[in-house]
Amino acid sequence: MAARALTGATGRPDPVTVTAHYLSPGRPGGVRIVTQIIKEGKRFATGTATMFAGTRPLLAVLGTLGDLSQAEGPELIEGAPPELPSPEQCVRVQPAGTFPPPFMGQVDLRLHPDDAAFATGRQSGQPLMRGWFRLPGAEPVDTLALLCAVDAFPPTVFNARLPIAWTPTVELTAHIRARPAPGWLRCRFATRFVSSGFLEEDGEVWDSTGRLVGQSRQLALVPRG
Amino acid sequence: MAARALTGATGRPDPVTVTAHYLSPGRPGGVRIVTQIIKEGKRFATGTATMFAGTRPLLAVLGTLGDLSQAEGPELIEGAPPELPSPEQCVRVQPAGTFPPPFMGQVDLRLHPDDAAFATGRQSGQPLMRGWFRLPGAEPVDTLALLCAVDAFPPTVFNARLPIAWTPTVELTAHIRARPAPGWLRCRFATRFVSSGFLEEDGEVWDSTGRLVGQSRQLALVPRG
Numbered sequence: 548m549a550a551r552a553l554t555g556a557t558g559r560p561d562p563v564t565v566t567a568h569y570l571s572p573g574r575p576g577g578v579r580i581v582t583q584i585i586k587e588g589k590r591f592a593t594g595t596a597t598m599f600a601g602t603r604p605l606l607a608v609l610g611t612l613g614d615l616s617q618a619e620g621p622e623l624i625e626g627a628p629p630e631l632p633s634p635e636q637c638v639r640v641q642p643a644g645t646f647p648p649p650f651m652g653q654v655d656l657r658l659h660p661d662d663a664a665f666a667t668g669r670q671s672g673q674p675l676m677r678g679w680f681r682l683p684g685a686e687p688v689d690t691l692a693l694l695c696a697v698d699a700f701p702p703t704v705f706n707a708r709l710p711i712a713w714t715p716t717v718e719l720t721a722h723i724r725a726r727p728a729p730g731w732l733r734c735r736f737a738t739r740f741v742s743s744g745f746l747e748e749d750g751e752v753w754d755s756t757g758r759l760v761g762q763s764r765q766l767a768l769v770p771r772g
Numbered sequence: 773m774a775a776r777a778l779t780g781a782t783g784r785p786d787p788v789t790v791t792a793h794y795l796s797p798g799r800p801g802g803v804r805i806v807t808q809i810i811k812e813g814k815r816f817a818t819g820t821a822t823m824f825a826g827t828r829p830l831l832a833v834l835g836t837l838g839d840l841s842q843a844e845g846p847e848l849i850e851g852a853p854p855e856l857p858s859p860e861q862c863v864r865v866q867p868a869g870t871f872p873p874p875f876m877g878q879v880d881l882r883l884h885p886d887d888a889a890f891a892t893g894r895q896s897g898q899p900l901m902r903g904w905f906r907l908p909g910a911e912p913v914d915t916l917a918l919l920c921a922v923d924a925f926p927p928t929v930f931n932a933r934l935p936i937a938w939t940p941t942v943e944l945t946a947h948i949r950a951r952p953a954p955g956w957l958r959c960r961f962a963t964r965f966v967s968s969g970f971l972e973e974d975g976e977v978w979d980s981t982g983r984l985v986g987q988s989r990q991l992a993l994v995p996r997g
Contacts, residue, residue, distance in 0.1 A: 563970075564943040564991045566791040568818050568836050570811045585822060585832045586795045591942070593793050593832055595820060597810060607810045607818055609834040611793050611942055618968035620994045623899065623932060625964040674848065707848060717816070717836055718789040720945045722991045724968045739850040740984055743843035743949045745788075747987060759965055762972060764989050766789045766947045769845045 549580055549596040549608040551691050556582040557592035559612035561690040566720040568607045575649075576600060615690060618725050628753035629677040629735040631659055637678060638663035640701070647701070654699050655681045665705040674703040674738035679731045680752070688732060690723045696732055697721050697750045697763035702770070703738040704746060710772030717745075719765035730755030736763075744769050774805055774821040774833040776916050781807040782817035784837035786915040791945040793832045800874075801825065840915060843950050853978035854902040854960040856884055862903060863888035865926070872926070879924050880906045890930040899928040899963035904956045905977070913957060915948045921957055922946050922975045922988035927995070928963040929971060935997030942970075944990035955980030961988075969994050 550562045577600075584594040591613045598606040631637065637657035642649045658678040661671055680696040682688055688696070702714040733753045738746050750763035775787045802825075809819040816838045823831040856862065862882035867874045884902040889895070905921040907913055913921070927939040958978045963971050975988035 564793070566834055566943070566945060568789070568810075568834060570813075570818060585793075586829050588795075593795060595832070595834070604811050607820070607834060609791055609793060609820070609832060615968065618970075620969035621934060621966060623963070623966035623971075709846060718791070718945070718947075720791060720943070720989065722943075722970070722972060724965070724970055738848070740949070740987065741846055741848035742984060743840065744845035745843075745947070745949055746848075747947060759967060762965065762989075764945065 548578070549598050549606055550610055550694050552580040552582050552596045553594050553608070553610045553612055554691065556584055556594060557587065557612050559592050559614060561613055561615040561726070562694060562721070562723050563591060563611050563613045563615070564720065564722050565608060565610040565694060566718060568718050569716045570604045570607060573605050574600065578605065615723065615726055624759065626751065628733040628757055631677060631679060631733060634679045634731060636660070650699070653683070654695060655683050656699055662706060665711060670708065671706040672708065674707040676700045676703050676706070676736045678734055680734050681731050687729055688727050690726055693723055693727065693752060693761045694721055696734060696752050697761060700734060700736050702767065703736050703748050704741065704770065707738070707741070709741070710770045712770035712772055714770045715768045717766045717768060719763060721761055721763045723761050725758055725760045727754035727760045728756045728758070732760070741769060773803070774823050774831055775835055775919055777805040777807050777821045778819050778833070778835045778837055779916065781809055781819060782812065782837050784817050784839060786838055786840040786951070787919060787946070787948050788816065788836050788838045788840070789945065789947050790833060790835040790919060791943060793943050794941045795829045795831060798830050799825065803830065840948065840951055849984065851976065851984070853958040853982055856902060856904060856958060859904045859956060861885070875924070878908070879920060880908050881924055887931060890936060895933065896931040897933065899932040901925045901928050901931070901961045903959055905959050906956050912954055913952050915951055918948055918952065918977060918986045919946050921959060921977050922986060925959060925961050927992065928961050928973050929966065929995065932963070932966065934966070935995050937995035937997055939995045940993045942991045942993060944988060946986055946988045948986050950983055950985045952979035952985045953981045953983070966994060
């Protein structure tokens, strides 16, 4: 929503790089978003968006937006989309009270069975979450909806030897490389470093043609049992 | 400088996660920094800092700051500091006109010989930059100076089969995990994805005790020859 407000304020259709700092947990209800444009350039525009519930700030966003319709250039790809069983063979994440959260009703997310077993008490031991993402009814995923994809998956550390508990995000940055082709997105999230009470979670999103369309990294607090 | 302004504005000593969007190239001379606090919480404070040269915005920063003096928690480390020859056996980067830039006189940076040969026309073929970092005269590196470390190295893609030319940073995010111990820092920067005219550069900074003290990721534009 905050990134969408920035596309409106700047007239640029695509979030190229967006950083959100998570200030307070959201609750159902209306929000107010205040945008401020810092620079409007030829290729990009940069601005902030702050989301409030009443006077309480929920989210602070800094974003640079542009137009990715003509994105092209040399290619160097060290990596590949994750191998996944078909969406039908994966585990659909459905909302159920507070966990999984109600937001899961807004997306169609299917976890790799190996990474979903934490829900039945069998953590894989690898801080990894892989799965498919699309919008309900196969509604097309634009570059704004990609921002939902990188924040929709359960925390990677649910598969580490750590408590399965609230893992508050401090900050999330997404880089959008391209507009996704129609179809399911393949997503992969992994954590390499848990230390000093923090962990990072790195994400990759690949479209149905095998193209990398987005990268993400978030900083989160280690859950406490 | 912008992060330092935020530590002053918030009274919190350590940048925990800082994102900078690079709006215009800086030139020698004075700058003005405008800070705005968005939230002051118990553990963290969040705010923006915008740097101007006259009325021209140079840099927009969003940061969350805290106090890392007591940072602790469970550890999971999948990675290790880069193997490097001694600083004396590495290649010191010295300022020379516009490239390397004058900023290099403010830091003591020693590149792994394998990664430094681009300067003599021999690109390694691996988009990788490894080396040592410290401040001149071995001045202690605090968490603010760590932010210089993650932005001081030559672009990784100088070692890829791409033109060695200006590689403008669009955005850089640093996560600071801990206050570094005294001594040289080991740094490693790598790129996995060059596509659609963009590339990411992921960095790790390790202190003299072998502890990960910082991570970074930047989005940059592919250089044009």
